[in-house]
Amino acid sequence: MNPFSRRSFLKGLGTSAIATAARGLRAADVPAPPPEAHTLGPGETEITLHINGQARSLRVEPRVTLLDALRNRLEYTAAKEVCDRGTCGACTVSVDGRTMYACMVLAVDAVGKNITTTEGLVREGKQDVVQRAFVENDALMCGFCTPGFIMSTRALLDKNPHPTRAQIVKACSGNLCRCGAQPHILAAIEKAANGEVSA
Numbered sequence: 001m002n003p004f005s006r007r008s009f010l011k012g013l014g015t016s017a018i019a020t021a022a023r024g025l026r027a028a029d030v031p032a033p034p035p036e037a038h039t040l041g042p043g044e045t046e047i048t049l050h051i052n053g054q055a056r057s058l059r060v061e062p063r064v065t066l067l068d069a070l071r072n073r074l075e076y077t078a079a080k081e082v083c084d085r086g087t088c089g090a091c092t093v094s095v096d097g098r099t100m101y102a103c104m105v106l107a108v109d110a111v112g113k114n115i116t117t118t119e120g121l122v123r124e125g126k127q128d129v130v131q132r133a134f135v136e137n138d139a140l141m142c143g144f145c146t147p148g149f150i151m152s153t154r155a156l157l158d159k160n161p162h163p164t165r166a167q168i169v170k171a172c173s174g175n176l177c178r179c180g181a182q183p184h185i186l187a188a189i190e191k192a193a194n195g196e197v198s199a
């Protein structure tokens with residue numbers, strides 16, 4: 001029998017085509033890992049966070065949130081843990097100039113970024129104009145929402161020093177006050193924007 005029959009030729013062709021396809025699939029489906037990728041955890045790992053201009057080293061498991069690291073592993077207690085699920089804004093901090101819920105950011109993901117908490121707004125012992133406006137306008141009751149509102153307000157005024165009432169409401173839409181302080185909060189923000197705060 002002819003060893004190179006049409007049937008055996010097609011069978012061989014099919015086998016090599018499948019093998020080639022399989023090789024192609026493997027090459028396409030398994031992306032090369034980024035050169036710097038590495039696995040963390042499950043145990044603790046040493047990280048350094050840059051908070052309010054200071055480098056702070058600590059050991060955390062990769063599951064630890066930035067909020068937990070700030071409040072419970074370091075001494076930054078201004079950001080509050082209220083809902084711990086990204087709905088209330090009490091934990092708002094600034095990360096590289098953007099307001100974020102610290103309860104929704106892993107500490108390990110904040111490495112190499114500039115983190116600012118409400119404590120960091122105090123310069124040479126003097127509170128930021130936004131902080132003073134909140135105090136002077138009695139813009140708090142329990143105070144749990146206050147640091148988050150202050151961080152959102154600071155971010156707003158950095159971008160837009162003279163916001164309208166509507167822009168203020170929108171900028172603070174991620175912050176909830178469960179007490180009755182909302183009218184005073186809005187008034188305080190307007191006073192801060194208008195410079196109507198004691199020196």
Ligand code: FES
Pocket residue numbers: 080081082083084085086087088089090091092101102103104
């Ligand atoms: S504690 Fe983070 S959003 Fe409520």
Ligand code: FES
Pocket residue numbers: 139140141142143144145146176177178179180181
């Ligand atoms: S002052 Fe209590 S939640 Fe706002």
